[in-house]
Amino acid sequence: MISTIHPIPAFSDNYIWAVSETGSNNVCVVDPGDATPVIQYLNANHLVLSDILITHHHPDHTGGIAELTRRYPARVTGPKPSAITGITDYVAEGNLVELFGHSFSVIEVPGHTLDHIAFYCADTELDKPILFCGDTLFAAGCGRLFEGTPIMMQESLSKLAALDPSTNVYCTHEYTLANLKFALAAEPDNLALQRRNQAEASKREANLPTLPSSVELELATNPFLRCTQQTVIRSAYAQLGRDPKNEVEVFSALRAWKDTF
Numbered sequence: 001m002i003s004t005i006h007p008i009p010a011f012s013d014n015y016i017w018a019v020s021e022t023g024s025n026n027v028c029v030v031d032p033g034d035a036t037p038v039i040q041y042l043n044a045n046h047l048v049l050s051d052i053l054i055t056h057h058h059p060d061h062t063g064g065i066a067e068l069t070r071r072y073p074a075r076v077t078g079p080k081p082s083a084i085t086g087i088t089d090y091v092a093e094g095n096l097v098e099l100f101g102h103s104f105s106v107i108e109v110p111g112h113t114l115d116h117i118a119f120y121c122a123d124t125e126l127d128k129p130i131l132f133c134g135d136t137l138f139a140a141g142c143g144r145l146f147e148g149t150p151i152m153m154q155e156s157l158s159k160l161a162a163l164d165p166s167t168n169v170y171c172t173h174e175y176t177l178a179n180l181k182f183a184l185a186a187e188p189d190n191l192a193l194q195r196r197n198q199a200e201a202s203k204r205e206a207n208l209p210t211l212p213s214s215v216e217l218e219l220a221t222n223p224f225l226r227c228t229q230q231t232v233i234r235s236a237y238a239q240l241g242r243d244p245k246n247e248v249e250v251f252s253a254l255r256a257w258k259d260t261f
């Protein structure tokens with residue numbers, strides 16, 4: 001059983017999620033870009049690293065693998081095909097990853113990178129379903145398109161948007177306030193968004209993480225999941241200077257706007 005999921009801060013705005021097993025010292029970390037804060041966390045809490053989950057090949061998600069696996073005999077699960085060194089278990093769409101008695105299914109979510117995957121567990125023994133989504137879905141935003149196309153990313157985000165609304169969403173970066181600023185520019189009249197902006201700002205003032213988010217909250221406040229809403233379509237129109245032809249064009253216009261926001 002999973003007991004806790006704790007954010008280990010890394011670099012300037014990454015979270016390395018540490019998943020603990022009930023009744024043991026075992027811990028799994030997700031996307032350890034840096035080994036040092038993970039080792040400090042394990043030592044301070046007398047824990048042992050048993051597992052690493054990797055969502056994509058970027059160094060801020062993989063940089064700690066070598067040092068961590070030198071110290072601990074951890075299983076390293078990551079995407080295939082892959083340029084990542086140190087993966088022991090390659091996975092693809094639909095594969096199941098057993099972790100502390102729970103099954104996580106692998107969802108391929110290309111867009112930010114081509115190899116990007118997410119890990120989802122809807123075990124009824126859990127309080128709420130769990131999603132580790134790396135740099136694909138962020139609180140009130142989404143990852144930049146470094147390798148994929150807008151249509152790819154939009155399909156990937158649609159897969160995540162279709163998960164159980166109560167799902168806890170564990171993203172890898174604390175980008176929430178900047179994302180909300182953009183979201184409010186795209187949807188100034190969205191009341192849920194205005195409320196969220198205030199709630200998340202007070203969390204940051206108290207130095208608390210704004211994560212995890214939930215699928216339900218993202219559906220209500222994340223413009224990248226709201227490309228069929230009239231307000232978002234109007235914002236895309238303003239960016240394009242013409243009517244967007246379809247949902248993908250709305251998404252694409254939003255993403256391009258956010259890149260220079």
Ligand code: ZN
Nearest residue numbers: 056058112135
């Ligand atoms: Zn990345």
Ligand code: FE
Nearest residue numbers: 058060135172
């Ligand atoms: Fe990243």
